[in-house]
Amino acid sequence: MNRHPIEIQIEKADKAIVAEDFDVLMDIYTDDAVLVIEPGRNAVGKNEIRKAFEAIAVYFKNGLQVEQNGMEIIESKETALVLANTVVSGPGFPATERKATYVFNKSPGGNWLCSIDNSYGHEIIDKNA
Amino acid sequence: MNRHPIEIQIEKADKAIVAEDFDVLMDIYTDDAVLVIEPGRNAVGKNEIRKAFEAIAVYFKNGLQVEQNGMEIIESKETALVLANTVVSGPGFPATERKATYVFNKSPGGNWLCSIDNSYGHEIIDKNA
Numbered sequence: 001m002n003r004h005p006i007e008i009q010i011e012k013a014d015k016a017i018v019a020e021d022f023d024v025l026m027d028i029y030t031d032d033a034v035l036v037i038e039p040g041r042n043a044v045g046k047n048e049i050r051k052a053f054e055a056i057a058v059y060f061k062n063g064l065q066v067e068q069n070g071m072e073i074i075e076s077k078e079t080a081l082v083l084a085n086t087v088v089s090g091p092g093f094p095a096t097e098r099k100a101t102y103v104f105n106k107s108p109g110g111n112w113l114c115s116i117d118n119s120y121g122h123e124i125i126d127k128n129a
Numbered sequence: 130m131n132r133h134p135i136e137i138q139i140e141k142a143d144k145a146i147v148a149e150d151f152d153v154l155m156d157i158y159t160d161d162a163v164l165v166i167e168p169g170r171n172a173v174g175k176n177e178i179r180k181a182f183e184a185i186a187v188y189f190k191n192g193l194q195v196e197q198n199g200m201e202i203i204e205s206k207e208t209a210l211v212l213a214n215t216v217v218s219g220p221g222f223p224a225t226e227r228k229a230t231y232v233f234n235k236s237p238g239g240n241w242l243c244s245i246d247n248s249y250g251h252e253i254i255d256k257n258a
Contacts, residue, residue, distance in 0.1 A: 076162055079244050122212045122214065
């Protein structure tokens with residue numbers, strides 16, 4: 001089965017997170033992307049997102065592992081919704097599966113870029129009040 | 130607190146579903162919107178979505194009730210992700226809470242329209258294989 005270009009982008013992002021290659025990682029986001037750092041706290045734009053990932057890497061003792069345990073993509077023209085079972089682990093952090101939700105936008109060049117990265121899914125409800 | 134225009138759109142949609150006012154309901158969708166009818170089965174475009182809602186109304190014995198029990202909206206420029214606890218019930222159908230995921234796009238006129246309507250959230254994973 002052909003893989004969806006978004007699936008390839010997410011795999012690239014996961015590898016970049018594990019390798020702490022933040023230049024490659026930032027290429028996957030739109031300029032105005034929003035990352036949910038934790039429920040109730042967002043990073044907006046590439047500068048803030050990069051800083052957040054640098055802090056997350058330290059928090060996970062430079063041993064963060066990310067993998068996807070099942071994923072579905074729903075596409076409507078230049079917008080796509082990704083539902084994923086994202087498994088996060090690290091030294092001293094037992095594997096935790098998150099019901100992640102990602103939104104991608106197709107750029108005029110045809111590239112799919114992540115505009116909303118919410119790995120916490122519905123956990124954010126009532127945390128932003 | 131000011132309500133987000135998307136929250137108002139969703140309230141309008143819920144009321145239209147309950148009232149079976151499909152003209153009003155279709156105004157809330159983009160032309161190329163995708164509705165998850167049930168895991169593994171999608172309706173694409175206003176014609177298919179309207180037919181799906183007509184069938185859903187009959188399935189719920191013309192007594193479908195929809196309400197939102199908590200909602201969060203993450204906005205990035207012209208795209209927004211909605212996480213909602215959507216409660217569905219009807220005659221003979223006990224209330225069921227779904228971890229719904231909706232994507233809205235801001236039209237050039239400034240209106241937020243629903244492009245992806247997946248009230249089943251992560252339940253769709255591995256159902257489209």
